Amino acid sequence: MVFKKMMRAFGVGGPTVDTVLANPNTRPGLALEGQVRIAGGDHDVTIEGIVLGLVTRVESEHGDNLIEFHRLPVSGPFQLAKGEQRELPFSFPVPWETPVTDVYGQRLHGMTMGLRTELAVAKAVDKGDLDHVAVHPLPSQERILDAFARLGFRFKNADLEHGAIYGVRMTLPFYQEIEFYPPPQYAGAINEVEVTFIADPEGVEVVLEFDKRGGFLQPGHDAYGRFRVSHAEADTTDWTAVVEQWVSEAAGRYQGLRSAGGFGAPGHGAPGYGAPGYAHGGGYGHGGGYGHHGHYAGHGHGRGGMGMGGVAAGVAGGVLGGMILGEAMEEVFEDDGGGEDE
Structure with missing residues (x-):
């Protein structure tokens, strides 16, 4: 091409x-x-x-x-x-x-x-x-997005936020958030999930932010998880099982916070992929060996428009079923003359 x-x-x-x-x-x-x-x-x-x-x-x-x-x-x-x-x-x-x-x-x-x-x-x-x-996406990133789709999560929006994620080594002055709506089985506990990938030559740092619903006499709050995936493990892991455990942990289906090294993915997940500890309300979690970010430096949460729709058959339909495609390039960059930060 x-x-x-x-x-x-x-x-x-x-x-x-x-x-x-x-x-x-x-x-x-x-x-x-x-x-x-x-x-x-x-x-x-x-x-x-x-x-x-x-x-x-x-x-x-x-x-x-x-x-x-x-x-x-x-x-x-x-x-x-x-x-x-x-x-x-x-x-x-x-x-x-x-x-x-x-x-x-x-x-x-x-x-x-x-x-x-x-x-x-x-x-x-x-x-x-x-x-x-x-x-x-890299193969490891694509497999994780696939897993969210298979679990019924619907794409909402993607944006870039200026700033840095606490505890994560970064070289660019911004990070990406890919946002999903939860499927019915998690909708009672989670409003939405934001996925951030920070890649390097050896692997990908995956940061999850869960917007959790409040309950009786309990306000809503955010839960954060962070874990690392090597590029070599992209094709050798049951990502649906792994991601399902991460989401279940954040949704509170497991009692209490457990050590990150204490258990692997449910069912037939890959050994060594314990669920990370989760930080709640901007604090810091307890995961063994995993750092957790409680705050986004320079985090300005301006939300773009949302695209919702039915989940089509197959993984591609799952990821893209609720997607509004991006604007044409000439429209996106037509205001090139102002607001540039170099």
């Missing part, structure tokens, strides 16, 4: 830049391959530099901001003669913590991602257009 965006820098007669992605689909930890093709205009110019940047929208207490979170220089200064053609190949590494934008080929409502071409000429910078990029 080839994806193109063209821009004419600095008015009529200036150089033309055509960024070509060999494939706009990628995963965290992989790379986007392509070429920046530049054509000289009607006069010689000095190109001071060409830079590519990965751009997305992030929620903060000040509203949505378009931010660039990863940059790659493609070229330093060079002379471009009138009418000259140049092709500059690139391999753009996608950070491991890059949020997921697409599941089963469908854009998650609330998610946007683009690769921006930046051309500098004569001390001026033309940031040009944005090329659509689709970030698909």
